[in-house]
Amino acid sequence: MERGGGEDKRVVGGLAGVVGTMRASGTGNREAVMPGTAITVRVPATSANLGAGFDCLGLALDMFASVTVTFSEAEQPPTEDVGEKMVLSAVRHAYQRLGKPVPGGVRARYQVAIPLGRGLGASAVARVAGVLAVNELERGVFDEQALLDLVSELEGHGDNACPALFGGLQVCVQGGDGHYVRAASRFPADAHIALLIPDHSMPTKEARKALPESYSKADTVHNIGRAALFVAAMASGRMELLAEATDDRVHQRQRAALFPPLFDIFAAARRAGAYAAWLSGAGSSVAAICPEEPARAVANAMLAASKAAGYDGRALVTRIAKEGATVSRVELVGE
Ligand SMILES: Nc1ncnc2c1ncn2[C@@H]1O[C@H](COP(=O)(O)OP(=O)(O)O)[C@@H](O)[C@H]1O
Numbered sequence: 001m002e003r004g005g006g007e008d009k010r011v012v013g014g015l016a017g018v019v020g021t022m023r024a025s026g027t028g029n030r031e032a033v034m035p036g037t038a039i040t041v042r043v044p045a046t047s048a049n050l051g052a053g054f055d056c057l058g059l060a061l062d063m064f065a066s067v068t069v070t071f072s073e074a075e076q077p078p079t080e081d082v083g084e085k086m087v088l089s090a091v092r093h094a095y096q097r098l099g100k101p102v103p104g105g106v107r108a109r110y111q112v113a114i115p116l117g118r119g120l121g122a123s124a125v126a127r128v129a130g131v132l133a134v135n136e137l138e139r140g141v142f143d144e145q146a147l148l149d150l151v152s153e154l155e156g157h158g159d160n161a162c163p164a165l166f167g168g169l170q171v172c173v174q175g176g177d178g179h180y181v182r183a184a185s186r187f188p189a190d191a192h193i194a195l196l197i198p199d200h201s202m203p204t205k206e207a208r209k210a211l212p213e214s215y216s217k218a219d220t221v222h223n224i225g226r227a228a229l230f231v232a233a234m235a236s237g238r239m240e241l242l243a244e245a246t247d248d249r250v251h252q253r254q255r256a257a258l259f260p261p262l263f264d265i266f267a268a269a270r271r272a273g274a275y276a277a278w279l280s281g282a283g284s285s286v287a288a289i290c291p292e293e294p295a296r297a298v299a300n301a302m303l304a305a306s307k308a309a310g311y312d313g314r315a316l317v318t319r320i321a322k323e324g325a326t327v328s329r330v331e332l333v334g335e
């Protein structure tokens with residue numbers, strides 16, 4: 001996690017949201033900005049699991065959400081917005097950890113959002129935004145370990161939380177003492193990620209219900225080896241190993257019941273030149289890793305296969321983001 005270097009664009013984007021959120025009423029035509037602190041957090045979307053690495057592998061995508069969290073004295077009305085609610089509950093979780101009361105008025109406004117329930121880590125984005133905003137307001141009270149723990153606890157696993165905070169390709173597991181343990185892996189800088197983002201959502205809660213309580217020894221052994229192979233292949237640039245490395249037995253077959261063309265979409269991606277494809281997080285998006293040259297064709301092929309089965313959506317090409325979340329801060333001075 002880096003602190004923002006004062007990039008104008010990001011700060012201005014944050015401030016625009018703040019002014020929209022924090023206008024005081026009853027001040028005539030020219031509304032005043034409430035005094036307070038506006039913290040803008042820029043967080044990457046993430047793709048988790050990466051085939052066989054269920055709940056432990058994830059990577060940051062070069063697609064960033066931007067959320068401004070404002071803290072003021074004034075009580076704020078309750079929100080019905082799903083994203084804002086998740087940010088605010090992360091703020092409460094962080095203050096609970098500090099043993100301090102939550103400041104009176106907190107709002108969260110998205111300038112750029114990641115679509116919900118598409119397996120792109122939108123819930124991790126919201127939770128990272130809430131936790132980092134508190135950390136900034138409280139002058140860096142949490143270290144990296146505490147930040148990872150706070151976000152992963154809310155998520156229930158660290159595979160989106162970790163790359164959303166720190167960027168890149170990450171392995172993250174919960175240790176026996178409850179703390180999350182992470183290691184970043186190298187990855188080829190020129191790898192491209194083609195994404196199919198279907199119009200339908202697959203809420204993570206529902207997609208986890210599709211999974212069995214236990215697995216056979218054969219399936220467990222199958223996945224352990226492949227999750228390890230994925231990291232070794234990425235670290236050494238041996239992309240030809242990724243097809244085998246993403247062959248999963250723990251969640252994708254089971255989740256295909258919720259998105260039947262899933263394996264046809266994988267096959268279309270491979271035919272178009274992808275090294276490998278996987279269900280992104282709990283779905284519904286599908287990610288394919290490929291060289292730059294066929295990346296657009298891979299994205300189009302996945303969209304065509306999905307549409308052919310009656311599932312519309314959109315396709316795009318992005319890359320793995322090296323950097324994770326960044327923070328900028330503006331003090332709002334009232335009149
Ligand atoms: N289609 C939808 N409409 C409204 N809210 C949704 C939808 N899909 C998911 N959500 C909600 O959005 C939040 C984040 O979604 P989640 O399923 O955790 O997936 P992800 O993190 O992949 O976006 C959850 O609170 C979930 O209930």
Ligand SMILES: N[C@@H](CCOP(=O)(O)O)C(=O)O
Pocket residue numbers: 046048049054055056118119120121122123157159160204207208251280281282283
């Ligand atoms: N390992 C989790 C990942 C969920 O990711 P999301 O982006 O769909 O929230 C799972 O597979 O359930």
